[in-house]
Amino acid sequence: MSQVEKIEPDLQFIKELQAIGGEAVKKCYQCATCSVACPLAPPENPFPRKEMVWAQWGLKDRFEGDIDIWLCHNCQTCSELCPRGARPGDLISALRNMAYRKLVKPSIIGEWMSSSKYLPILIAIPAVFFLILWAISTGLTIPDGEIVYGKVFYGDYYIDPPFTLLALFVAFTFFRGVVTLWKSFDKAIPKTLVIGTQRVKPTMIESLKAVLLGEIATHVKFNECGADNTERYTGHLTLFYGFVALAVVTGVVAAGHWGGKVITFIAPIGHTPMPLWSPVKLLANVGAVLLLVGLTYLTRRRLNADPGKSASSYYDWYLLGVIWAVALTGIGSELFRLAGVATLAYPVYYLHLVAVFMLFAYLPWSKLGHLVYRTTALVYAHQVGRLPLAREEEKIFMV
Numbered sequence: 001m002s003q004v005e006k007i008e009p010d011l012q013f014i015k016e017l018q019a020i021g022g023e024a025v026k027k028c029y030q031c032a033t034c035s036v037a038c039p040l041a042p043p044e045n046p047f048p049r050k051e052m053v054w055a056q057w058g059l060k061d062r063f064e065g066d067i068d069i070w071l072c073h074n075c076q077t078c079s080e081l082c083p084r085g086a087r088p089g090d091l092i093s094a095l096r097n098m099a100y101r102k103l104v105k106p107s108i109i110g111e112w113m114s115s116s117k118y119l120p121i122l123i124a125i126p127a128v129f130f131l132i133l134w135a136i137s138t139g140l141t142i143p144d145g146e147i148v149y150g151k152v153f154y155g156d157y158y159i160d161p162p163f164t165l166l167a168l169f170v171a172f173t174f175f176r177g178v179v180t181l182w183k184s185f186d187k188a189i190p191k192t193l194v195i196g197t198q199r200v201k202p203t204m205i206e207s208l209k210a211v212l213l214g215e216i217a218t219h220v221k222f223n224e225c226g227a228d229n230t231e232r233y234t235g236h237l238t239l240f241y242g243f244v245a246l247a248v249v250t251g252v253v254a255a256g257h258w259g260g261k262v263i264t265f266i267a268p269i270g271h272t273p274m275p276l277w278s279p280v281k282l283l284a285n286v287g288a289v290l291l292l293v294g295l296t297y298l299t300r301r302r303l304n305a306d307p308g309k310s311a312s313s314y315y316d317w318y319l320l321g322v323i324w325a326v327a328l329t330g331i332g333s334e335l336f337r338l339a340g341v342a343t344l345a346y347p348v349y350y351l352h353l354v355a356v357f358m359l360f361a362y363l364p365w366s367k368l369g370h371l372v373y374r375t376t377a378l379v380y381a382h383q384v385g386r387l388p389l390a391r392e393e394e395k396i397f398m399v
Helices: 011-022 033-037 049-056 077-081 090-103 109-114 116-136 153-186 203-214 222-226 232-257 264-270 279-303 313-339 340-360 367-384
Strands: none
Touching: 011 049, 011 077, 011 090, 011 313, 033 049, 049 090, 049 116, 049 222, 077 090, 090 109, 090 313, 090 367, 109 313, 116 153, 116 313, 116 340, 153 232, 153 340, 153 367, 203 222, 203 367, 232 264, 279 340, 313 340, 313 367
16 A cells, blocks of 8 residues: 655745745746756756755755755756746755755854854954954064064964864864765665676775866866856866965975974975065965966856846855955965065955965855865765766766
């Protein structure tokens, strides 16, 4: 005897989803144009049509472990072709935004990240912290003589310890988020034993290699999305490598500074400020330029977007705003130091520290967290055969 499944819509879930970018979901009348148009959706159980159904009905539990919200590259082809203007691409983004907010604890940070009304709190935390450090070191005065930011914010005590603790906190938080996400995929995706022709499951190394080198490093999927994504592809790729360059610079300086206390001959590479012709300084400036180029492309794209086809959420503008703040204050700190304008150099550097803190401290709850969460989803998808391994599409998988 067949059993009747009772559907209980979560109306609060629908309201939350509409508030963070999925406001057009109710316009969908299930024509399936979105799933047909998406070149990245697997032919079996494609997205985003099923997500549109679940969202319309408030079936919140269906999204627990839904790997497809992470596989979407948000090219907006589905939204461009939607005859009702339901904007499926925005719905997927909204679902990810909701996931960022609730995936890891402390959940209060996720709540603060969800609305502009909490922005003063997010700014105040690092602003007050670094202001106290400045007050302790010089009484909020501008030091005389050569501009050296270490005179106000001592690297060994005021910069490295708090940012090291911050890095450990973020890494641990991401670890918990990845474990939670992986377990949710395990619970949601059925495991089927294939009898007859067996499928070869890729190793974890193969999947990691395929994702990191075949997708993340090249952003190749952006150009396979169907729509003309040249501007978005260029913006994301240059921004990504800008961050890579600056991460390398930070690592080299830290290794030289702290490692130089033990291995003395490497100490010079950690000494700051560096001359402009230093290879490390050159790489830092290249990274800063890449950030500006990427930000310009992405900001222009969002400003010129057709509001009837795609809308930018607070999450989008928060991330762009913080990265703009990091880039401009970082460049400003260097230029004012070189120009010898101490009254501007120190305050701008203070703002730079605030912006950097905001970018990284709240990373697991921000849109930039997709760098970790989407990578996790892509690796899992390759593991279970939801997506094929790059250059090995003929290889068969067994789950």
